[in-house]
Amino acid sequence: MTETTGTGDDPAADPETTVGSSDAGVVQLLGLVVATLTLVTAAVPLGQGMEPGADIDALAVVATTLAALFATVAFLGRRFALLRGRTSGPLAAGSGLVTLLLSGYAINRGATGAVDLPVPGLEPIPSMAATFVLGAAVVGLGVADAASLSAHEVKRRTLRLVEAIAVGVLGLLAIAIAMNLLAVPAFALLGDLSELQLQLLSYLAFAVGLGSVAAGYLAWYDRDRSFLDLAVPTLRDAGWTIAGLIVLFVVLLAGSWVMSATGMEAADHGTILAVEENPELLWVILPAMFLVVGPFEELLYRNVVQKSLYETFSRYGAVVVTSVAFALVHAQAYATAGAGLLLASLAMVFGLSLVLGTIYERTENLLVPAIAHGAFNAVQFTMVVLW
CATH class of the missing domain: 1.20.140 (Butyryl-CoA Dehydrogenase, subunit A; domain 3)
Structure with a gap:
């Protein structure tokens, strides 16, 4: 705490x-x-x-x-x-x-x-x-x-941590519900969907699910749109975006080196496995990283959860707590192997989330971590195909 x-x-x-x-x-x-x-x-x-x-x-x-x-x-x-x-x-x-x-x-x-x-x-x-x-x-x-x-403060912080994790779990449930709701009219109108169409539908459900949970969280705490940190990026914001993107790759490379040096292994992200099997999915995945995944994950975890935690934790404490929740809810994306590989992957996600949380805390502009997040993912998926 x-x-x-x-x-x-x-x-x-x-x-x-x-x-x-x-x-x-x-x-x-x-x-x-x-x-x-x-x-x-x-x-x-x-x-x-x-x-x-x-x-x-x-x-x-x-x-x-x-x-x-x-x-x-x-x-x-x-x-x-x-x-x-x-x-x-x-x-x-x-x-x-x-x-x-x-x-x-x-x-x-x-x-x-x-x-x-x-x-x-x-x-x-x-x-x-x-x-x-x-x-x-x-x-x-x-x-x-x-x-x-005090014991009361420890309890209060623990409850806020549980709340942050619960919001993340609700986000996953909301995505699944949105996918089912959107699939009914999609299959009724188009019949059997291609792999590209299914991928597009999944990202639409992703946006609807996380967006709904973010809106519900703000409504629950009686916060309006002024709580959202949306602003035209300044030169300073651009600098933080570039620096954040660089640090994200430094963390990724450093983590990969540590795992290699210690004999540890990590699980592959489900999307990476899909891209390896079908590179054409990049036509949907790359735009979605910038338009859906980056913006909506950062909206929920940084602008909504992390910013709300400033009331209970220090600002950097809120970054850490949010990163714990962010890593835990990504378990389903890496559930392709055993517990050991999953744990190593989530540790990497936690480190990357610390970077995104820090650049949001420094800039107080949602677009900065959203762009850095989207660009980081897009480069990773592109490298899978090129290499």
Whole structure:
């Protein structure tokens, strides 16, 4: 969780003054419990034994366990006033982030483990997957401890995160509903549709679905069109668009290099697979990137969700939270392989979303991330055909 810009219910207090308060104690206790659970789930594969020859996997699991141990010690020291908030918070958050990254790497490498649930009939859950989720919670609680957030503020921020994810899920459902509604008259008028026509119909449903959710969200919070940041791009905006596009490709190349160097693999986007099978789809896909995907995804996630989160989080905190939601809802686009490959792809999406969120925050003009987003996608799909 991230500190607010002054709109929270409780002003930020000095970490030393909140150690003994019951409200701060709740956050610290929760952090200790979650970190301890993370430590337990991280160590499960070691207790169950690693497969022969899985030296790299075992090393990843050991490193994940040690990172979780550091987070637990940080919260333990904070809980018993052995560490100060400005020390324990960053240490816990940093250890949680390392736990998150290492557990993701372990999952990609095939190290999972299993945790039996004390409920009859339920299947065991992969321990590394649990570690990954719990590690994310440790990061948030560590930041909350560093910022001396109250339990109420932690709850409020968590609910806003859940809301952002729910909006993204509603967007996916709205697209599916719009596709079904549009398909009925399309098939009635045209009969069997070609692959190009189906692709065109899907992008029309994409615009209707995301546009409807964005409009509904604004209506729910009683916001009018003045909330939308639409303006003729200035030279400064053009500079941010170009710079953002460059950084997007830097992030993509850097992420690809890291994955290659560490032996990780990522799943292919469903649209990339479709273009590989039928390059003619580019006649529809390329214009759609600029006219539909870029504008409508940025409308919902940046101008609607991210901007609304400014009321609860700091501006850069809102960028991070929105990027979490943005990455999660893209899971269906990469659901072509196992959990490890999917996780690596979503990590890349998260990094790219941070760039788009930042250039929107800096320019406050929806067209800037929309153009950068559309151009980035268009170049990627074109390269699939050319290479």
